[in-house]
Amino acid sequence: GVRRIRIVSLVVAATLVLAGGVAAALRSDPEPSGVYLRDEQGRALILRGFNTASSAKSTPDGMPEFTEDQLDREHADMGTNFVRFLISWRSVEPEPGVYSREYLDRVAERVGWYAERGYHVMLDMHQDLWSGAITPDGRTGNGAPAWATYMDGMPVGEHEMWEQYYLDAGVIRAFDNFWNTTGEHPELVEHYAGAWRAVAERFADDPAVIAYDLMNEPYGGTLQGPVFEAGPLTSTYQRTADAIRTVDQDTWVCVAPQAMGTNWGTPSGLGKIDDAREGDPRIAYCPHIYPLPMDLGGGYEGTSRTLVDATVDSWRANAQRTADALGGVPIVLGEFGLDTTLPGALDFVDRMYATAAEMGAGVSYWSRDPGPWGPYEEDGTPRNLVAALDTPYPRAVAGTPVTWTAQVDRLELTYRPDPAVGAPTEIHLPRRGFPGGVDVAGADIVDWNQQTRLLTVRTPAGSGDVTLTVTPIR
Numbered sequence: 148g149v150r151r152i153r154i155v156s157l158v159v160a161a162t163l164v165l166a167g168g169v170a171a172a173l174r175s176d177p178e179p180s181g182v183y184l185r186d187e188q189g190r191a192l193i194l195r196g197f198n199t200a201s202s203a204k205s206t207p208d209g210m211p212e213f214t215e216d217q218l219d220r221e222h223a224d225m226g227t228n229f230v231r232f233l234i235s236w237r238s239v240e241p242e243p244g245v246y247s248r249e250y251l252d253r254v255a256e257r258v259g260w261y262a263e264r265g266y267h268v269m270l271d272m273h274q275d276l277w278s279g280a281i282t283p284d285g286r287t288g289n290g291a292p293a294w295a296t297y298m299d300g301m302p303v304g305e306h307e308m309w310e311q312y313y314l315d316a317g318v319i320r321a322f323d324n325f326w327n328t329t330g331e332h333p334e335l336v337e338h339y340a341g342a343w344r345a346v347a348e349r350f351a352d353d354p355a356v357i358a359y360d361l362m363n364e365p366y367g368g369t370l371q372g373p374v375f376e377a378g379p380l381t382s383t384y385q386r387t388a389d390a391i392r393t394v395d396q397d398t399w400v401c402v403a404p405q406a407m408g409t410n411w412g413t414p415s416g417l418g419k420i421d422d423a424r425e426g427d428p429r430i431a432y433c434p435h436i437y438p439l440p441m442d443l444g445g446g447y448e449g450t451s452r453t454l455v456d457a458t459v460d461s462w463r464a465n466a467q468r469t470a471d472a473l474g475g476v477p478i479v480l481g482e483f484g485l486d487t488t489l490p491g492a493l494d495f496v497d498r499m500y501a502t503a504a505e506m507g508a509g510v511s512y513w514s515r516d517p518g519p520w521g522p523y524e525e526d527g528t529p530r531n532l533v534a535a536l537d538t539p540y541p542r543a544v545a546g547t548p549v550t551w552t553a554q555v556d557r558l559e560l561t562y563r564p565d566p567a568v569g570a571p572t573e574i575h576l577p578r579r580g581f582p583g584g585v586d587v588a589g590a591d592i593v594d595w596n597q598q599t600r601l602l603t604v605r606t607p608a609g610s611g612d613v614t615l616t617v618t619p620i621r
């Protein structure tokens with residue numbers, strides 16, 4: 148039964164990962180793409196935040212069970228500056244061609260919470276297993292509306308592991324009809340692009356919304372791997388990006404590979420998306436990583452750690468390769484997360500944030516929901532993850548970051564200043580490591596706000612890279 152599936156999955160994963168890991172090990176670490184999403188002042192953004200939130204998958208109003216006070220708590224505890232905010236097609240377009248202003252108003256209210264606190268928002272059109280309509284109770288899948296779910300009478304079973312539903316004929320048919328692999332439903336991708344156009348029309352002028360993540364963890368049904376990714380997935384992304392650009396020229400469009408395989412470190416076959424905007428393209432790449440040994444309950448220690456490390460090496464090389472193939476685009480790690488009660492869990496969290504820093508990638512941790520994966524218990528008690536994530540980081544850099552490293556009471560940043568950027572470089576400093584004053588070597592302090600934990604610095608005009616070091620004054 149399930150145990151056999153888990154064992155087989157692990158063996159397959161180990162083979163994939165070791166093959167990928169060996170391949171990656173034969174290559175030196177890929178050069179970071181060096182490209183970043185930038186704010187309106189032209190600063191390179193280092194995005195750190197959460198997926199908010201899984202609870203939105205099933206709520207009737209499509210909103211996460213998350214309050215403004217909880218955002219204040221997150222901001223005070225960890226100094227995050229980013230959110231991958233889950234939205235759903237079922238809520239945007241409850242009936243074909245009918246867009247819900249009330250739902251978009253609810254999304255806009257929450258975007259306003261983040262905007263007031265200086266956050267950047269990426270709207271994630273979330274789906275898992277296509278739709279709630281795949282099972283009678285409506286609680287297995289999420290994302291697509293029932294009217295866009297065509298299973299053609301094919302069966303869907305009952306499974307202990309939710310991932311197994313992806314193997315059911317009815318779920319595969321629902322995806323095949325959406326991608327029009329069946330040739331029966333060309334209208335569905337058109338509706339999907341139209342729903343995104345409606346979202347983009349609403350948020351085109353909202354400076355807090357920095358990106359649209361076009362589809363969460365796409366699945367090809369009977370088409371898997373490059374035939375899916377370079378085929379209907381790329382063409383659907385292109386159609387959707389074109390629809391967005393008819394109403395929004397500036398928000399970044401983020402595209403994700405299929406989850407199957409790439410979440411575990413295997414390469415993606417995603418094709419290049421052309422950006423119809425005037426000026427430089429604003430396409431980004433948003434892969435996820437969930438090393439299978441971890442997903443199957445192994446911690447980050449012993450053999451499991453060896454396999455996970457090989458996964459991360461392979462995943463990084465493949466993510467960089469795809470970002471380069473998309474035109475040298477910035478990377479946002481849209482999801483990674485784990486049960487932080489597993490042995491070695493926080494070492495893995497540290498490894499992923501260090502890897503993202505080396506790649507110049509943004510990170511949205513999965514997820515903000517309470518419980519063993521998240522930062523807080525159900526009753527709001529902080530969990531081990533809060534301290535792990537409350538570390539110094541350069542939020543916005545007045546130039547292009549070259550490299551940076553951080554520990555709780557020290558940040559070192561090398562970057563290439565851009566004289567055209569007038570705004571100062573912004574750095575988050577945790578209270579734990581910086582209880583009082585700060586010393587900055589290599590730059591001038593513009594402001595140090597111990598309430599907001601924000602340090603802003605400027606470097607004298609000049610040529611070449613600058614290295615600044617921030618330490619506490621004891």
Ligand SMILES: CN(C)c1ccc(C(=O)NC[C@H]2N[C@H](CO)[C@@H](O)[C@@H]2O)cc1
Nearest residue numbers: 275310313363364366406407410437482
């Ligand atoms: C077989 N397929 C197609 C598959 C298997 C496993 C995942 C997954 O674990 N995803 C990781 C996390 N991402 C979602 C939300 O985006 C969470 O529910 C998963 O834990 C995805 C797809």
